[in-house]
Amino acid sequence: MESYRMAAVGEADSIIGFLALGVEIHPVTSSSEAASILEKLVNPEEKYGIIFITETVAEEIMDRIAALGERAFPTVVLIPSNRGGKGYALERIRRIVERAVGADILMGKEGRQQ
């Protein structure tokens, strides 16, 4: 049982609210900036438990985020930006499920919604 820190990465306007929750915020303006911050945050010595990152900046560094999937900590969670969700997170889970099960079991439900 250890206490971990939480951080939010994304455009300033999207993540400002996380300050009110006691989450550290790291405003960035580009994907590359987000990548270098993420690199710093995932260091185990920094003890971050959960990192929230907005879909808009996460879009181009998906590979890097996927690579973190194998470890238990930190957990990277995609959140929608202030311009609304783009559905990357669901899309990502869909792909993970597809790889594991060998079939796209979510598609039926998703399809009906659209």
Next chain:
Amino acid sequence: MKLQVNPTRMELLRLKKRLRVAVRGHKLLKDKLDELMKNFLELVEENRRLRTEVEEGLTRAFRGFAMARAVLSWSYLETALGAHRERRGVTAKPVIKMNMETPHFLLDDKGEKQNIYPYGLAKTTGDLDEAVRRLHAAFRPLIQLAQVEKTVELMAGEIERTRRRVNALEYVLIPQLEEQARYITMKLEENERGNLVRLMKVKEIVGYSK
């Protein structure tokens, strides 16, 4: 496939023992896979539900912040939101579930009962209060989502690995062992028949010379 085994009884015994182990391992792994799959599907469903809930909550909260942002300056907002509030941590402990280390998150409780608005109400707008309230409401599901999503991800990897093992046993190792065992049995039978014929032949020759 080229068979490279000594056609001896020793070898046959050894192979049969290996085959028994392989079949048992296969059964166990298959059971594990079934169990994993069952849990996995439940988790995926929960993940989908949480994700939809969280995205909706966050989007609405963010819209509120955007409104507040239109009226208030960035630095003012930053101080207002960040004031009088300690960094909130999350207690995380790894839980070992089915050979996987899955995270378990628990929000630190300090300050939970406190006023959720970290600023004085005099100079801020109602939009901001509403946004903070919405964000607070979405926070707990968000943490839950983090946990579930991570577990789904780890479990997917475990399922993939397990299935690969099951398939390797089922389609490669077990047929291979069976094939080798059959080869040895046939070879031994052939030797036996060869021996029998030789004996008959010898007997025949011995009989003629009499």
